Amino acid sequence: MRRSEGITRGARAAVTAAALAVLAPPGGAAANPSPGPAPATPVCEVRDSRLTEISGMAATDDGYVVVNDGADDEARRRIFFLDPRCAVVRTVSYPSRPRDTEDLAVGADGTVWVADTGDNDRSRQTVAVWKLAPGTDRPVLYRMAYPDGPHDSEALLVTADNRPVIVTKYSAVLYAPSADLRPGATTPLAKVGQVRLPASTTSNPFSALGRTAVTGAATAPDGRRVVLRTYADAFEFDVADGDLIGALTGGTPRVTPLPDEPQGESITFSADGRSLLTLSETADQPAGTWPRLLRYPLTAGATPATPRATPEPTARAAGDRAGSPGGVAVASVVAAGGLGLGLVVVAVLVLARSRRARRR
Template sequence: MRELDPGIRRGCAALLASGVVVTLVVIPGAATAAPTAAATAVCRVADERLDEISGLAATDDGFVAVNDGSDEESRRQIFFLDADCAVLRTVRFPSRPRDTEDLAVTADGTVWVADIGDNDRARDTVALWVLRPGSRRPALHRMTYPDGPHDAEALLVTGDGRPLIVTKQGGAAGLYAPATPLRAGATVPLSRVGEVRLPDSTTRNPYGFFGRGLVTGAAGAPDRRRVVLRTYADAFEYDVPDGDVIAALTSGRPRVVPLPDEPQGESVTYSRDGRFLLTVSETADQPPGTRPTILRYPLPSAPAAAPTRPAPAATSVGPGTRPGAAPAPANRRQSGTAAVGVGVVGLAVAALVLLGLALKRRRRR
């Protein structure tokens, strides 16, 4: 994502002018929130080719990163950085990727790049680029959704090597995994294997209410017993005690790590010791001279969270469905109060849909 679409600004202005007050329905005990801890700067990415970092993974000697989709060929590469954020080397794609939005590095050193962005819901296929250790270029694996195009920005790879895509949409985010083994140069079908509803929050972020509910990145911990999803505002960490990532996301209770006021936070990874979350924001539309800075947040030392009852299934997402079309999730707080605020719930849902429809990213194509 590059910057807030003007349509959102117009939508927000219209809502304010109309005097609509959104009702918040509060469900106690939805998540365990960590105290807000100040982020620590790890290093600053000075290389001018990296100003739209959409995927980041920590390695033993530094980081791996990819840019969001870009018209500039020099930026369409996999970048390997040292611990000080200096670029050590790059690997080019053998053909042009469409919209690289996330990446993961598995225990054997394989780099998975998620070419899954689709702002206009127009792609027939999405793709994973897989760079094996010792390979000089990544192999392309195409996939197709069973229920029409989706925009997505988050990738997890389970302990048994199965990729899992998390869609970017209001309400319940869809979870999709290949229905058959991936084959280089071939297209395989995806299956919808579940959905995840994030708890609500009040964390400050550039996109306000709806910026707190759209998944923009994901990562797995080095011990394989935790995974994290992030939005523009927060990180949600789930325990995976038995290796079942899908069960953890669909029925687990996350711990919440606020990531306040990040300019355009789309990337998240664990530190190599698993004690911290590392994030970085895109800076292409920030003031001149602003460079991406990797930030470090401490993780709460909480025991495994008790599972919660799975949320009701959302309305099915079909071909051409746009963001926000799924029912909005219940807004949840830790307070024991049953409900707060005034207004009409229907108007609140309509507002979310309107803003979701406006949430598009402008790209240099």
Template sequence: MVASDDGYVVINDGADDEARRRIFFLDQRCAVVRTVSFPSRPRDTEDLAIGRDGTIWVADIGDNDRSRPTVGVWRLAPGAKQPVLHRMTYPDRPHDAEALLLDASGRPLIITKGGSGTVFLYAPTTALRADATTPLTALGQVTLPTTTTSNPFSFLGRGVITGAASAPDGRRVALRSYADAFEYDVPDGDVVRALTTGTARVTPLPDEPQGESITYSRDGRSLLTVSESAGQPSGTRSTILRYPATATTATAAPLTESAAPALSTLARPIAEDTTGLGGWTWPLAAGAGVLLVLLGLAGVLRWRHTARR
């Protein structure tokens, strides 16, 4: 999920249902105002980013088995009817990744999911082309701060990155795990240097069921998160949570009608299923889609979400 000037842009995470394999545009009240289909089937969409010119980038970078020969980003230019796929390949080996950022020039940066508190940054070596596979290059690594924040995956959940976001003014970026958000200052526009050499401010995101989505509010004052609904009791409604941006000891609280009426509607059923979202306003992106997660030990250790394909 990303916030836009008109409302929000959301995707499902690796949806098997064709009707849910779309980019959804919501208004300020979170009603679906239009959808954009993919021209071919995405493999595993995991995150969203929005460029300064309004271009929407969809990160098709999930790879639970670490076996994909290529990953991709879908680029939806303002006014375009369909996104264009740009394929990329890692220089070393396949990686599972769930986070995407844009640098000051609009170049996409992939942040791997990791697993032990260290994640890696990759970016295209040349300008992306729709008719070619672009090599990626490694740009460095990020060592995540150590925390004790409670989450469903215990210490494992604190050492992976499941989403990323840029502040509207570009002067801050945030990475998130299943447990925390890590904010970095980007005073000179160099996102890579900020992540690899900067000091993160930690905002705990305690006990989110499976937090894989994060975005900044349009005023940059809040971090907004949402969990996947998979594995939750039948009929559970996903709730967007607000945390103060740049805080060190934030406490999550569900948004209320008085605090943010546009966001609270995300957990409300719609009258008619005309959205392809299964009868609910489920704007779940960057890992906030509809999956079935089997929380067996082997699955947790490999950070696999089964039933995506």
């Protein structure tokens, strides 16, 4: 998600209040708290002016691979290879302009997959993945189409048999190609499941809304674990017999809080599989703020949280159209049968007015 305008304190508070009113469990009980934050260890800083909107990352044996959010600036429309100290050592350009690159994964054979699936306005007729085979310098484009209309998606996984799995941002619905991908063709996607993310109370810049938006995903090097992240937390699932879809739809995750990252959209397992690594966008941070690669210890043995259903939204809010987590508020109202509708409408109007004022 590219956040072109900031959210004022008043607007954010209004939207958060609306979301809390809608998402509160019956009887007013508080959501299950997340476990205490595990301390993050800074690894390195990405000191390159082209990489302030990092939205996807994967660890490799000799460093990292990252991509930027969006495609407005030609210098940023590349796949970037970093060394262990986060310095750029190589870039690969796309043969044509991508629409909105949002995540990245590396397959078991070393192929780099880039998810060109961002769609803040939910207006794209097709989404795509780019595949960069090992030893090549020209990514290949594969187009796909949802069976039920556009979705905004910022997370990508690749199965053991090299099948891409797209995770929608709002409600964590899983889609995968229904046939083999072919260059020059549009492959239909099929809905293959939905993830039930646990409730959370982890502090983050988007408050309640940031705890529900899926912004990244990754698979462990041995294929036995998979992780989804929001702006607030990482949810790690165990994968049995290579069944990634079954793990996400039927498993109960361990939770690693990722508190107060500026705009956390990237996650990967370390190359040795012993920790989680994250990066945040810093485009809206004070000048001189560089993206920091953070290392979080895995929460092996932690008590899993209680899953909570996250229905697919059926309406758009002004905040969702602008690419912010504000769209979750309206989606939650529809799923809850209209509870708190008035409060949410007021909140969204405040948010939209704030953005219009900032543009002027």
